[in-house]
Every structure is written in structure tokens, then in C-alpha cells.
Amino acid sequence: MKIMVCPLNGPRPVAEFAYGGEVRRGPDPDTCSDAEWSDHVFNRSGSPGLKYEWWCHIASGFWFVALRDTTRDAVLATYRADAVRRGLPPAAEETATADAVRRGLPPAGDAT
Amino acid sequence: MPYRLLRFALSRKHPEPRMFTRHDSLKAGYDVVIIGAGGHGLAAAYYLSRDHGIRNVAVLEKGYLGGGNTGRNTTIIRSNYLTPEGVRFYDESVRLWQDLAVDFDLNLFYSTRGHYTLAHTDSAMRTMRWRAEVNKHFGVRSEAVDAAFVKRGIPSIDMSCGGHAPILGALFHEPGAIARHDAVAWGYGRGADRRGVEIHQQTEVTGIRVQGGRVVGVDTTRGHIATSKVLCAVAGFTPRILDMIGLRTPIYVHPLQAMVSEPVKPWLDPIIVSGSLHVYVSQTARGELVMGASLDPYELHSTRSTLDFVEGLSSHMLDLFPFLGDVKVNRQWAGLADMTPDFAPIMGVTPLEGFYLDAGWGTWGFKATPVCGKTMSHTVATGRNHPLIEGFSLDRFAHYRLTGEKGAASVGH
Numbered sequence: 238m239k240i241m242v243c244p245l246n247g248p249r250p251v252a253e254f255a256y257g258g259e260v261r262r263g264p265d266p267d268t269c270s271d272a273e274w275s276d277h278v279f280n281r282s283g284s285p286g287l288k289y290e291w292w293c294h295i296a297s298g299f300w301f302v303a304l305r306d307t308t309r310d311a312v313l314a315t316y317r318a319d320a321v322r323r324g325l326p327p328a329a330e331e332t333a334t335a336d337a338v339r340r341g342l343p344p345a346g347d348a349t
Numbered sequence: 350m351p352y353r354l355l356r357f358a359l360s361r362k363h364p365e366p367r368m369f370t371r372h373d374s375l376k377a378g379y380d381v382v383i384i385g386a387g388g389h390g391l392a393a394a395y396y397l398s399r400d401h402g403i404r405n406v407a408v409l410e411k412g413y414l415g416g417g418n419t420g421r422n423t424t425i426i427r428s429n430y431l432t433p434e435g436v437r438f439y440d441e442s443v444r445l446w447q448d449l450a451v452d453f454d455l456n457l458f459y460s461t462r463g464h465y466t467l468a469h470t471d472s473a474m475r476t477m478r479w480r481a482e483v484n485k486h487f488g489v490r491s492e493a494v495d496a497a498f499v500k501r502g503i504p505s506i507d508m509s510c511g512g513h514a515p516i517l518g519a520l521f522h523e524p525g526a527i528a529r530h531d532a533v534a535w536g537y538g539r540g541a542d543r544r545g546v547e548i549h550q551q552t553e554v555t556g557i558r559v560q561g562g563r564v565v566g567v568d569t570t571r572g573h574i575a576t577s578k579v580l581c582a583v584a585g586f587t588p589r590i591l592d593m594i595g596l597r598t599p600i601y602v603h604p605l606q607a608m609v610s611e612p613v614k615p616w617l618d619p620i621i622v623s624g625s626l627h628v629y630v631s632q633t634a635r636g637e638l639v640m641g642a643s644l645d646p647y648e649l650h651s652t653r654s655t656l657d658f659v660e661g662l663s664s665h666m667l668d669l670f671p672f673l674g675d676v677k678v679n680r681q682w683a684g685l686a687d688m689t690p691d692f693a694p695i696m697g698v699t700p701l702e703g704f705y706l707d708a709g710w711g712t713w714g715f716k717a718t719p720v721c722g723k724t725m726s727h728t729v730a731t732g733r734n735h736p737l738i739e740g741f742s743l744d745r746f747a748h749y750r751l752t753g754e755k756g757a758a759s760v761g762h
Binding site for chain 2: 283284
């Protein structure tokens with residue numbers, strides 16, 4: 238991966254972007270147990286696959302979501318954060334949601 | 350001659366003894382199955398067979414022996430860590446390293462060089478003093494030294510680092526050493542093999558069978574194996590194995606790249622590390638400079654190499670040693686580092702009975718190879734964590750009791 242398409246700035250060199258980790262939904266801190274909270278704080282889905290991730294275009298400070306194949310280092314799609322909130326485009330959603338469900342994550346449409 | 354060569358190649362009985370016995374098939378069951386024939390897995394097999402009398406052991410390797418991070422690291426051995434748990438553990442490892450070659454009857458090219466961790470800022474100097482005091486408390490030879498000491502030890506270094514990161518001092522760790530990493534895997538492999546351990550290369554684990562909360566077997570691409578004890582020592586592939594048993598951990602995988610220069614005449618005796626410049630470098634017995642930097646900045650399960658890495662690392666190397674401008678880079682490569690949030694490993698028993706984990710070795714696993722083998726073989730043989738690895742257990746995260754090694758484990762984090 239050398240170029241990433243920023244939803245705001247278009248194709249830019251990957252060195253201009255910072256990785257912000259996988260898009261995850263946390264438990265409610267007021268009601269969850271200590272075990273649920275430590276699971277959220279520390280544990281990660283370490284296996285390779287299609288993942289929705291937060292990325293930031295550093296120069297413009299713009300945060301967005303990318304669908305990336307972490308086996309191949311290929312970005313399949315990038316979305317503005319508000320687009321993800323409303324649900325992902327169907328083509329990508331199908332594979333990614335299946336993958337997310339397999340790994341025990343909430344369906345992508347719910348991601349915030 | 351070609352005919353003899355052909356006959357030799359086709360023969361099943363090679364006249365020359367090989368490093369390891371080749372086993373054509375897996376047995377139906379073993380007392381212990383070790384996943385991963387890297388340094389850690391083979392060391393565990395070696396100590397299981399030598400110290401605990403457990404010889405009915407299979408080591409399964411998806412690729413080839415020592416082909417993962419064992420053969421991809423920059424071979425630095427040291428014990429100048431930050432936490433008491435870390436210092437005690439790595440110091441035991443350095444002690445084991447020193448007579449390993451005799452144990453193996455194999456030249457490991459173990460070479461004690463002295464190890465400088467350069468400090469370019471006041472806050473880095475403070476960490477160096479902290480590490481030196483913790484080290485000395487546990488009898489490890491480390492000293493916080495000033496700039497003049499650094500210049501005497503490494504006369505060719507540019508103390509101003511190109512004018513933008515002047516060296517204020519360093520943590521000097523006298524026992525710091527390098528060794529030939531392939532020989533470590535071969536030595537442990539041969540030692541284990543001679544004691545009856547079976548090493549199966551090109552054998553990928555596809556599943557782990559569990560019954561009533563206990564491990565009962567392992568499925569592989571070459572058939573099923575019954576076993577009650579499995580040790581997982583697969584570095585960057587750990588999450589894929591743990592998915593098979595549904596065990597969640599904080600491990601995340603980033604690539605770590607390294608590169609080596611063409612051979613030049615010997616001029617760099619000690620090992621040099623700079624956290625601020627993201628560089629570690631040593632010169633091998635062959636004269637090559639082996640260099641590494643910090644992790645790639647995002648998760649990836651591929652060992653691809655990048656030009657960005659070579660450019661960045663070369664630029665920092667030139668800050669330290671400007672006269673290397675004409676030296677060429679020969680090779681670059683990458684390994685998959687299994688990182689943890691506190692930069693300490695995850696070792697020992699797991700909630701699944703009979704499943705033992707030696708993981709989270711990120712960018713700092715090679716130096717610990719002997720002591721990991723020793724402590725994990727004890728843990729597998731007795732079913733209880735060895736006292737030296739209690740600070741590294743998986744349940745420390747659930748209790749928020751981390752073992753913070755970030756300041757000493759690596760560079761640039």
C-alpha cells in the first residue's frame with residue numbers, strides 16, 4: 238500500500254496517514270462488569286482479515302474509516318465517518334459484516 | 350559425478366548425517382505437541398527432553414525450521430530492562446546463553462560486545478539512570494555514562510547526530526552480545542532430535558480439539574495427533590492459533606523490518622541503540638552492519654519490505670555515522686511481531702487446561718530464547734507457571750496488573 242484515498246483529500250501517499258486502530262464498540266462503562274471492561278480495554282482481534290479501521294489524514298486532521306485487508310495490505314474502500322454511521326455500501330458490507338460477525342464484533346452497520 | 354549426485358539426491362539413506370532426523374509420518378499421539386519450530390519452540394523441546402525426561406514430543410512447523418522471527422531478528426542479547434520481572438528473567442537468559450555453545454557442541458558465534466543505549470534528551474537520561482539502578486539492584490552490569498565515555502567507546506560516532514539530536518550520555522550494558530541466530534535454532538533442534546523429539550516441518554496445525562475444557566488433540570495438514578498438552582510458540586501467528594480455541598488476548602501484529610549492509614572492515618565493536626533516532630545496529634563477524642528500526646505503524650500480516658523503511662533508517666544511520674554514506678544496503682526483510690500493550694510477553698498456563706502459551710514476544714524475543722525454553726518446559730512438565738514468568742501471565746490484563754516494559758523493550762514506541 239503506497240497510496241490511500243482519503244474521502245476528503247483524494248489519493249495521498251500513505252505516509253500522510255496515521256492508523257487509529259480497529260472500529261470497535263465498547264460496553265457501557267456504567268453497567269458492564271470489570272471483566273467486560275478489561276476485555277474491551279486490552280483484548281483485540283489479532284487475526285488477519287477484512288477490518289474496518291480508523292485512519293487520520295495528518296495534514297488535514299481528518300478522521301475517516303477504511304476497510305482494509307490486513308493480510309495483503311490493501312485498502313478496499315474508505316468512508317467518511319458519517320457514512321459509516323448510516324451503514325456501509327452493500328458490496329463491501331456483505332463480506333466485511335460476515336467477517337466481523339465471525340470474529341464476534343457487532344455488525345458493521347452499528348459501528349460508531 | 351552427476352549420476353552419483355542424482356543417486357544421492359534420490360536416496361532415502363543419506364550417507365552424511367543430517368542435523369535432524371526426517372520423520373516420514375506423524376505418530377498417533379505424543380505427550381506434548383509444540384506448535385512452531387523456531388528458537389522458543391525448539392528450546393522448550395530441548396529442555397523438556399533434557400531436564401524433564403519428556404521425550405515423546407512433536408514439534409510442528411508450518412514452514413521450515415527457524416524460518417520465522419528466529420531467522421529474522423537482529424540477534425541482540427541483553428538484560429538491561431526496566432522492571433524487576435524483566436531484569437531477573439532476561440539476566441537468567443544471558444547466563445544461559447554463555448554456555449549454550451558448549452551444551453550444543455556447535456559454534457553460536459556468541460560475541461560479547463557491550464551495548465550502548467544512547468540518550469539524546471534529559472528525559473532519556475533519566476530513564477537510563479532508572480534502568481541502571483534497577484539493573485544494578487539485581488546484579489546486572491549496567492551504568493549510566495556521560496558523553497565523553499560514549500565518545501571513547503565509539504570514536505567514529507558523530508556526537509551531535511547531524512546537529513539536531515546531540516548525544517548527552519548512554520546506558521552502557523557490558524554483557525550485551527550478539528549471536529548467530531540460525532545456529533541457535535539448529536543447536537536446540539539437533540539437541541532435541543538426539544533425545545528423541547520429532548521435528549516435523551511443512552506440517553501446519555489446522556485445528557485444536559478440546560473436550561470438557563481440556564486439550565485432547567491437534568489436527569494438522571498431515572493428520573490428527575492425540576495429545577493432552579500443547580505449547581503454542583508461533584510469534585506473529587499466535588492470534589490465528591488462539592482463534593482455534595476461542596481465546597482472546599491483547600496481542601496485535603505489526604511487521605518489524607530490518608536490513609543489512611554490504612560487508613565492510615571491522616570498525617564497530619559495540620552494539621548501538623538509539624531510541625530517539627529509532628536505530629539499533631551491530632557489526633557481524635562477517636563485517637555486515639545489521640540494522641533495525643521501530644515497528645511498522647499499522648497492523649499487517651505480511652512480511653513485505655518498504656522503501657520508506659530503508660530511507661528512514663539510512664537517514665538515521667547517517668546521523669550517527671556520516672562516513673557510511675557510500676556503503677550499500679544488501680538486503681532487507683521483515684518479520685511479524687506479536688505485540689502486547691505493556692511490551693512484556695504473555696507466557697504460561699491459559700484458561701484451557703493443557704494449552705500453554707509462549708507469545709507476545711513482539712520485537713524482543715530472540716534474547717529470551719534459552720530462558721523461555723527453560724521456563725516453558727518447566728511449566729508444561731508441571732502444569733504450573735515457573736516462578737520467573739509469573740509477571741507475564743495472561744490474566745494480568747484482567748486484573749489491570751501490567752508489567753510495563755515499554756521504556757526498555759524496544760525503540761521508537
